[in-house]
Amino acid sequence: MQSPATLSRRFLTGTTPTPTLLHHPNPTSLRSRPTTVRMALREDGPSIAVVGVTGAVGQEFLSVLSDRSFPYRSIKMLASKRSAGKKYTFEDNEYVVEELTGESFKGVDIALFSAGGSISKEFGSVAVECGTVVVDNSSAFRMVDVVGYSGS
Secondary structure: OOOHHHHHHHHHOOOOOOHHHHOOOOHHHHHOOOOOOOOEEOOOOOEEEEEOOOOHHHHHHHHHHHHOOOEEOEEEEEEOOOOOOOEEEEOOEEEEOEEOOOOOOOOOOEEEEOOOHHHHHHHHHHHHHOOOEEEEOOOOOOOOOOOOEEEO
């Protein structure tokens, strides 16, 4: 497995829109286009976990990954015990939401957290200890300087 720093450089850079898209002469034409799912299932891509996948932000994480054609090897959908067992069809594949536990991050390269500050505090450090790069949407670690952890 590659180090988190290598993963950050390799998979997280270059995914932003090019300047030509940012300064499109007719930005409304971009917004009016239908959204299509285009994520790239690749053997050499990172494994992704979306924590809080059943919520609005978790669903938005999936949309952004799709819109940017983010390469991935596998995707794990994680949520509370109450949401575990729900089925989602994504990219023509059916996924079953798994309950978030301390074991959820084994083999995960990047975890996207959108389940609130208390969940981030409880499981963010667990994920980092497993070698996972964490991107957190909560404010739980906003003022803490932690390597391997990216908060909003």
